[in-house]
Amino acid sequence: MADYEAEAGRITIKLVYYGPAQSGKTTNLMRLHDLLQPEMKGEMMTLETHNDRTLFFDLLPLGITAPSGLLIKFKLFTVPGQVQHDSTRKAVLSRADGVVFVADSQRAQSVNNGAAFENLAENAARVGLDFERLPLVVQFNKRDLPGVLAEEEILARWQGARWPVVFSTALIGCGVVETLRALLEQVYDAIDGQMQLSAVHGLTRPAFVDAAAGLAP
Amino acid sequence: MSPDTVPAAGFDRELGLDELLRSVDRARLADALVALLGTGLRLSDVRGRELLARGEVHGGVRLPVRGEMEPIGYLECDATEAQAAAAVVLLQWILRANARYLMASELHLQAVHEDYAELQRRHAALQESEARYRELALHLEQRVAEQVQTIEATQRRLYQSEKLASVGQLAAGVAHEINNPIGFIASNLNTAQGYLQRLGHWAEQLPAAPDLAAVQQAWAAADLGFVLQDFSDLIDESRSGAARVARIVADLKGFSRVDQGGEEAADINAIIRQVCNVAEGQIRGRLAPVFVLGEVPPLRCNAAQLGQVILNLLLNAADAVTPPGVVTFETAVAQGQLRLRVHDNGGGIPPTVLPRIFDPFFTTKEVGRGTGLGLTVSNDIVRAHGGRIEVDSRPGAGTTFTVWLPLR
Numbered sequence: 001m002a003d004y005e006a007e008a009g010r011i012t013i014k015l016v017y018y019g020p021a022q023s024g025k026t027t028n029l030m031r032l033h034d035l036l037q038p039e040m041k042g043e044m045m046t047l048e049t050h051n052d053r054t055l056f057f058d059l060l061p062l063g064i065t066a067p068s069g070l071l072i073k074f075k076l077f078t079v080p081g082q083v084q085h086d087s088t089r090k091a092v093l094s095r096a097d098g099v100v101f102v103a104d105s106q107r108a109q110s111v112n113n114g115a116a117f118e119n120l121a122e123n124a125a126r127v128g129l130d131f132e133r134l135p136l137v138v139q140f141n142k143r144d145l146p147g148v149l150a151e152e153e154i155l156a157r158w159q160g161a162r163w164p165v166v167f168s169t170a171l172i173g174c175g176v177v178e179t180l181r182a183l184l185e186q187v188y189d190a191i192d193g194q195m196q197l198s199a200v201h202g203l204t205r206p207a208f209v210d211a212a213a214g215l216a217p
Numbered sequence: 218m219s220p221d222t223v224p225a226a227g228f229d230r231e232l233g234l235d236e237l238l239r240s241v242d243r244a245r246l247a248d249a250l251v252a253l254l255g256t257g258l259r260l261s262d263v264r265g266r267e268l269l270a271r272g273e274v275h276g277g278v279r280l281p282v283r284g285e286m287e288p289i290g291y292l293e294c295d296a297t298e299a300q301a302a303a304a305v306v307l308l309q310w311i312l313r314a315n316a317r318y319l320m321a322s323e324l325h326l327q328a329v330h331e332d333y334a335e336l337q338r339r340h341a342a343l344q345e346s347e348a349r350y351r352e353l354a355l356h357l358e359q360r361v362a363e364q365v366q367t368i369e370a371t372q373r374r375l376y377q378s379e380k381l382a383s384v385g386q387l388a389a390g391v392a393h394e395i396n397n398p399i400g401f402i403a404s405n406l407n408t409a410q411g412y413l414q415r416l417g418h419w420a421e422q423l424p425a426a427p428d429l430a431a432v433q434q435a436w437a438a439a440d441l442g443f444v445l446q447d448f449s450d451l452i453d454e455s456r457s458g459a460a461r462v463a464r465i466v467a468d469l470k471g472f473s474r475v476d477q478g479g480e481e482a483a484d485i486n487a488i489i490r491q492v493c494n495v496a497e498g499q500i501r502g503r504l505a506p507v508f509v510l511g512e513v514p515p516l517r518c519n520a521a522q523l524g525q526v527i528l529n530l531l532l533n534a535a536d537a538v539t540p541p542g543v544v545t546f547e548t549a550v551a552q553g554q555l556r557l558r559v560h561d562n563g564g565g566i567p568p569t570v571l572p573r574i575f576d577p578f579f580t581t582k583e584v585g586r587g588t589g590l591g592l593t594v595s596n597d598i599v600r601a602h603g604g605r606i607e608v609d610s611r612p613g614a615g616t617t618f619t620v621w622l623p624l625r
């Protein structure tokens with residue numbers, strides 16, 4: 001649940017990019033860092049090994065201020081996708097307010113996507129997140145590659161699920177902002193009641209989404 | 218599943234200036250900043266707590282020091298704006314490097330903790346399944362006990378049915394045995410009646426007979442000399458037949474007390490003889506019993522049941538031999554127990570068959586002939602008497618069953 005620090009006049013919202021190894025989680029954050037122009041944007045912290053595999057996490061901090069003066073801080077994390085880093089993945093996932101599941105569209109990756117999604121559901125339960133209510137967006141990345149599943153096929157598969165599906169080519173920044181916006185909308189709904197964003201802090205949902213995921217001019 | 222314990226503050230918590238400076242040699246940092254700025258300086262966190270101070274500060278410049286994004290402290294000095302800004306950039310690099318290190322190491326610790334928790338969880342799961350198995354084992358014991366009871370009940374029923382079967386066999390044999398003498402006694406009596414008529418006829422002529430010669434002639438004509446002789450033979454034969462029937466009936470009476478399973482002091486040698494008598498019809502022509510019966514004390518036992526054991530062993534021997542066979546009953550006291558040996562010179566039991574002969578319904582005999590219960594029931598009976606049955610058999614060398622019965 002979003003973290004409210006009354007003394008600092010700040011809430012912190014944790015968003016986690018989850019998914020199988022090499023699906024493009026880190027790339028999503030890098031492109032967001034380039035593309036977004038929110039009120040505040042920290043430097044991106046990456047913890048990668050020599051061959052670009054995330055070892056611990058990546059972190060991109062963003063910030064906006066509500067009309068009330070409340071600072072809303074977003075911390076965008078990526079998890080390491082490699083199977084063996086499950087405990088790290090779980091620790092990064094804990095206390096998440098929203099999740100982007102970055103799937104790899106390549107047909108050959110379907111099994112890995114499925115396993116990673118199951119792993120997400122399992123770990124969510126383990127860290128005490130209610131997976132059924134957790135704001136979640138499913139992103140099918142690498143649309144530029146040959147041999148990817150057709151959009152219709154993917155949509156048909158995810159038809160029954162309540163999560164929005166977004167197609168992206170993170171490598172060129174395509175779809176990454178859209179993905180974040182889709183997540184922010186859900187997150188707003190999930191925390192508005194408790195944080196009184198509209199009632200007390202004068203922040204509507206569109207304003208919230210635009211402020212956080214506003215594009216650079 | 219209950220959520221794992223997640224530390225209240227994780228690797229992703231907000232890091233304050235104080236914490237970020239914890240691993241830094243503050244004196245050397247202050248020296249470097251003083252050298253860079255050329256003035257005194259004051260570094261404080263957002264709450265105004267002073268974390269680093271050197272020399273005098275007269276409130277010239279005050280710049281925010283940012284952590285991830287927002288200010289986490291302020292640098293005050295009397296240098297130029299540009300100098301102060303450069304110092305802040307330097308400071309922020311150091312802080313960011315520290316943040317990176319702190320977060321990574323804490324996440325690592327958390328992951329290790331998770332791994333450990335996972336291990337503990339597996340251990341707990343293991344213990345749980347172990348407990349389940351223990352319970353199952355307990356349950357199993359109970360099930361086995363129940364099963365044993367069922368089997369015991371079945372065994373009792375088997376015992377009853379084998380008893381009926383052997384009694385039935387016996388009855389058939391006995392009927393045959395009795396039928397024989399009864400048959401010739403009846404025919405003898407018929408003949409005797411005819412003889413009596415012939416004698417009567419001759420006697421009728423006596424009053425009118427002219428002389429002795431006529432009487433003698435009539436005697437001879439009716440062949441009454443032979444009749445008299447044969448009459449006597451018939452009666453002898455009939456008497457011995459009747460005696461035989463009487464003996465069978467007496468033995469049968471003894472044997473038929475199978476149901477009145479009471480304990481009594483019995484003479485095992487007498488029981489053996491009795492059983493052989495009763496079964497004589499069934500073994501005649503196939504098997505001759507030989508008795509090597511020693512001086513044995515009376516045995517407290519259920520005589521009817523032991524009789525059944527002996528009958529089973531006898532009938533098995535009869536089935537095993539090629540006529541004319543021999544079965545030897547030998548009794549003795551050995552090792553403080555009563556030992557009964559029943560040896561036959563039959564075909565013996567193949568080693569593959571031997572381990573199974575006491576199994577219920579195990580029989581090598583043709584359908585209808587063997588029940589496969591004889592030895593099962595015999596074994597039961599002997600065990601109920603606190604004894605045991607041993608077998609020694611080799612194909613071709615015959616078979617010896619040894620029954621050990623404790624003398625109480």
Ligand SMILES: Nc1nc2c(ncn2[C@@H]2O[C@H](COP(=O)(O)OP(=O)(O)OP(=O)(O)O)[C@@H](O)[C@H]2O)c(=O)[nH]1
Pocket residue numbers: 019020021022023024025026027028052053054055078079080081082141142143144145168169170171172
């Ligand atoms: N063609 C193509 N390649 C992409 C796309 N997105 C990411 N990649 C590439 O895929 C590889 C993995 O990308 P990362 O962002 O490091 O993947 P990750 O999900 O962070 O991987 P882990 O940290 O190991 O879990 C890199 O070589 C990226 O350049 C895309 O949309 N199209």
Ligand SMILES: Nc1ncnc2c1ncn2[C@@H]1O[C@H](COP(=O)(O)OP(=O)(O)O)[C@@H](O)[C@H]1O
Pocket residue numbers: 529533534537561563564565566570574575579580581582586587588589590591592593616
């Ligand atoms: N004296 C014996 N000689 C050879 N085989 C024997 C002898 N006694 C028992 N057996 C073997 O043991 C089997 C089981 O005997 P039993 O339990 O009395 O059942 P049944 O006589 O109805 O077959 C017999 O079928 C036979 O194969």
Ligand SMILES: [Mg+2]
Pocket residue numbers: 025026027052053054078079080081
């Ligand atoms: Mg990565």
Ligand SMILES: [Mg+2]
Pocket residue numbers: 529532533588589590591592
């Ligand atoms: Mg038998």
